[in-house]
Amino acid sequence: MLWYLLKLLVLLPLIGGLAWYSLKFAQKWQAKLGAAPGTAKRVRVIETTMLSPTLKLAVIEFHGREILVSASRQGLTRLAEAPAREVGE
Incomplete structure (x- = not known):
């Protein structure tokens, strides 16, 4: 049980951070590629x-x-x- 909670406390912020950074990255590239x-x-x-x-x-x-x-x-x-x-x- 302790091992599960430790993994949850480490992986949950990591996955949330990756999702946030991927959205920011997509937004940046969309602005760059919007016009020639x-x-x-x-x-x-x-x-x-x-x-x-x-x-x-x-x-x-x-x-x-x-x-x-x-x-x-x-x-x-x-x-x-x-x-x-x-x-x-």
Whole structure:
């Protein structure tokens, strides 16, 4: 019984640490491989706002346009669209 508890106390944090580091490693590589080197992203999230636990508003810039979308459990809905503003505005 003592041997079992000793193994549990050693292996449980080890397995938890390996899982945490593998998630961080995957997140790092996903960010690196997301876009090819030297290319600019075509879609950019400008701002997000939570309206409720299940509803979020987001402003997305795409091809020189700003698109207001609502994100919920049912999916995305385009609410409005306007030309992209300059950074200084």
